[in-house]
Amino acid sequence: MQYLEGRKYVVQGIFLVVALIFLTRLFFMQVLDGTYKLAADKNTLQRIVQIPYRGLIYDRKNQLLVQNTPVYDLMVVPREVKQLDSARFCELLQIPQEGLRASLKAAKKYSRIKPSPVVQNLTTPDLAAISDRLADFPGFRIQARMARAYRTPNLAHALGYVGAITPAFLEKPRYAKYQAGENVGISGLEAYYEDTLMGRRGVQYKMVNVRGIEKGKFRGGEFDTLSVAGQDLHLSIDAELQAYGEKLLAGRRGSIVAIDPKSGEILAFVSVPNYDPQQLTGKGSGNRYMALLNNPDRPLFDRPLMATYPPGSVFKLVNELVALQLGVVTPNTPFDCNQKLVRCTHRHEPPRNVSIAIKQSCNPYFYQVLRAAVVRGQASNKYEDAHIGLAQWQKMVKSFGLGEKLGVDMSQEKRGLIPSPEFYDHKFFNKKENRQHRWSFRNVYSLAIGQGEIGITGLQMANVLATIANRGWYITPHFVRGIGQGGPLPQFRQKHYTAVDTALFKYIIPGMQQVVDGNGGTGELASLAQYGISVAGKTGTVQNPHGFDHATFAAFAPANDPKIAIAVFIENSGFGGTSAAPAAGLMIEKYLRGKVAPYRHRMEDWIMYGDFTKKLHGM
Incomplete structure (x- = not known):
């Protein structure tokens, strides 16, 4: 019994020592957290x-x-x-x-x-x-x-x-x-x-x-x-190209996005109006931020990622590819320039094939291309037929990275809009009468020429051209090509294929080359033929209900071995061939040749200071 009694005290003693160690450790941990002051010599x-x-x-x-x-x-x-x-x-x-x-x-x-x-x-x-x-x-x-x-x-x-x-x-x-x-x-x-x-x-x-x-x-x-x-x-950004792009568009409103098609690396990312990043550092940066935030020119607004515009005639390329995939047209399908369907902007040779239609940007031709893609007799009722056809069209268009966030390594990217049948169901629902008004192709035909409800960002448009340059695939555009001693994030190494057969892309590229290098092409001011560089592109003029039309141009070069794809939006600048095309041509020249020829400085002055409501002559 005495032995057991003594053992009890030993066990109690061990528990007491352990408790003291735990409490001491806890005390010091609390000190480490800064919650106690040490009394010794009044140190903290x-x-x-x-x-x-x-x-x-x-x-x-x-x-x-x-x-x-x-x-x-x-x-x-x-x-x-x-x-x-x-x-x-x-x-x-x-x-x-x-x-x-x-x-x-x-x-x-x-x-x-x-x-x-x-x-x-x-x-x-x-x-x-x-x-x-x-x-x-x-x-x-x-x-x-x-x-x-x-x-x-x-x-x-x-x-x-x-x-x-x-x-x-x-x-x-x-x-x-x-x-x-x-x-x-x-x-x-x-x-x-x-x-x-x-x-x-x-x-x-x-x-x-x-x-x-x-x-x-x-x-x-x-x-x-x-x-x-x-x-x-x-970064994949070319600092010299970036500075040149910001110089060209200084004083304008718009964006330039340039991408390396093969890698998805963003080469230039111009958003104007802009600001010096150093303004948001150091003492007083809060006041300077508020001044930028309240500036009516909105210099903080990231146009390539956040501004969505109708793409205009550049979108005709996507519609043609979808129609080719559906088998409703061939590269040699002729359509009349029937202006009773939709107005054409200028007189031109008959669009006997897709190359001529792209070169001349014939609106009635692409009206009939989209009608053939959407109205396919899949239902006896024309309204149901349009509903089915538009759903299929939307799915294929979205495979180009449109209507959704591409996933660029920036957080403020907008989705844009590729309208669905449900979108038009909602649009044509009469709330007062509480009933659905039917819609057909005649209600959505503006999509054929990149107008109406459709909206895409500058980054998305550049990516579409990168996709065409690659003949049907793209890598998600990104800014960072290397982290530390490694490469980009894994998601920026994967190829994404469209719903269009890669073999069909070759049929639209000759027409895009004729846009720039052909006699009378709408994008001739982007031509670099004098340097042996073939540019494949497409002009666009975007209707603007609030003022002068917006200008756009998208291209890639060299046409047979693309190293740069580019999209230019310039707000309130009218015809895309007059303003956006020469800006893109200068950017491509700067990137591929490392310089811009002195005799082309006049074109630089035109982009920076010219009156885009007037036509540029002698270029």
Whole structure:
């Protein structure tokens, strides 16, 4: 019995020792979290998050576009603030007392024990002016970090920008590890690749006295972790081509998107009006952002991804391919230029085949092409027949990457619209009478010439031309060709095939070449025949109910071995052959030859300063 009694005390003792170890460990862990102050010699434990070095961004030729520069943030831990002389503090920092009160209120709401920003983006001279006197204000400390610096005034919409994380961001699971005052990618590639660029945070635990003077590492740094730098991004963008495109369209409204058809890599991504990405960095960036946001020219609006337009006559290429696949036309099918069906814009030779029809952009021809594709006698009732035919047409058109997000590595992409039978059912439903009005091909024929309800983005149009250049397939367009030492993300390596047989694409390309290089072609101002380069393209003039028509042109070159596909939209610029075509021709010349011939500077001036309501002569 005595032996058992003694054993009981031994067991109890073991449990007691284990409990003491656990409680001691728990105590120290709470200290590490910053929730306790150490009583010994009035030292305080600081948990300092080490923000990793953010990855850099380069263009396709390894030119540095985005780098990091040191800045400093003044942080506050509300719990540590004692008897603050706000007037003296604000005089030191040169900030209004109202701003200080607002910052302290926001900091207390966020956390009383974690640091929050009071003043951000202090420069080295700013820091030198306040550092000696900051010790008089317990609870305030300086936190160094690296801010973004943009070495190019171009590509703002694609690069995006980095800014202080907002309370709304902090509530999202993706940003659970972030703290108030830290920076995060807000838009563009900076946001899409945030996890890649940011890297992994580190943590240091330091002892400081009541005046904020460092007293050394806590327990020799055994609880510290090292930060890991973010990975660099290597873009497919050609910085010289991008700058040239922005120069051409400066002062206009519109977009240019250029793609390498074989890889899906985006070579140029022009959106105008635009802004210098450096405007959204450093002190005062919030005010500058609001000025851009309220600018009536909408420079923050990302036109290649977010503006949807009817594609105009460029869409005739897609309709022809669908009709060829359905077997309702052949490359040699003739149709009359019957202007009783729909008006044609100019007199031209009879469209005896598809090449002539594409070259002359004959509206009545493509009216009859779409009618043959939709109205196929699949139902005895003409309304049901149109419903069935349009559903089949829509499915095939969407296989070109239209009517859905392509999946580019940017978050603000719009779907566009390829209307379905259900769309027209809704459109023609009479709410007052509470009954469905029937519709037939005559109600949707404007789709034949890329007008009406259809809407696509500049990126989608460039991708359609890349698909035609590849004879029936595309790789999802993307900006990043390499992450760190690796390649692009897996989804940007896969081929996507359309619903049209690859063997049929060859039938529309000769007509596209005639658009540019043929005598009297509508896109002759994009011709590079003088350099031995054949351009295959299509002009478009998009009706605009709110003003002068929009101009568009889409092309690829060289026609037999495409290295660039391009789409140009210029708002309120009239005929596509007059404005958009020469802009595309200059961009293609710049990319393929590396320069633009001096004698073509007059055409550059026309794009930048010309009156597009008048015709360009002598080019």
